[in-house]
Amino acid sequence: MERLQPLKPEELSPEQREVHDAIASGPRGQVRGPLAMWLHRAGLASRAQALGQYCRYDSSLPPRLSELAILVMARTWMAEFEWWAHKPIALKAGVSSEVVEAIRVGKTPEFSLPDEAVVYDFITELHATRNVSDALYQRALDVLGKDMVVDLVGVAGYYTLISMTINVFGVVPSDGSAPELQKA
Template identity: 30%
Template sequence: MRIPYALAEPTDPADKAIYDRIKARRNPRPLIPLDLALLHNPSIADGFNSLLGSIRTQSTLSLAAMEVAVCYVAVLNQAPYEWTAHAPLALKAGVTREVLEAVLNGNVQDAGVLSEEEIDVLEFTRQSTKEIEVSDELMAKLKSRYTDQQVMELTITVGAYNMVSRFLVALDVTESNGKEMVMPE
């Protein structure tokens, strides 16, 4: 980690309330290194916690679509900590091992392994992450498959996890930079 983790529990009542909200979101698990990096500024940590908590729990987009997109963001941005955290969640959400292996290896156009929906989600993730602008053709495909709300949810998911991966990599949270991304067991 390029800066020390904020390890001490805050004493200021307002900051303590933020700390407690983040702990409640992670419950029953402890705070994770990402939280401890963000807590250098409790207000920013609070906003981050609220945004990501809503993305994770209030979306109508399928969890499998969300997680495959997050995993591909991790691959595209070379963020092994993000991959390690989300690859098992993708499997738990119903993404097959074959699809996840294709994502890890960059074979995201393989129609023999991926569904048309997965290919479109992954292409959206690539365009949004690497090119920033998403083609009208791809957007039309997504709009034919998803509601406007779900298109927004996919967009905010990809954008938010790009933010997360850039934060993780820039600060080398958990000293994961340069580590190989591997399939979960």
């Protein structure tokens, strides 16, 4: 069954065009993937992309930890487009190829850095139990600090929305890449 398709430039309303141009002129440089789906509802696209800009570019999390969290979210939701889009960014940000590969195949990575281990454990437990234990919360505070814990929850929430959008509307890599994520 065909799902929602991105709007063509000539199909955009003035409000959609304004949101499109704001996204395209920002750090993303283009409108694709879930953002293209949200553009069907300009109000959602405008607000969601603003949250996404904060979560991805302006949060207290360094890119290495933010991108690690995004990969864990992509794997959790089996969101291929998100994996495809963020795997190269995560590697460039310093997430090791061994960690990326373990996440891809559904295995718990061996971490050498405590901040990466706590991000992985936090996101994994949050999705498995819909909460985190007091012990893990305290560990996250001790390792990351309050600001990064708050931003980590924000990243998890935003990329849950991203992943649901990808999965519901069948968003796939634009270059036709084969799926990489394996069922555990």
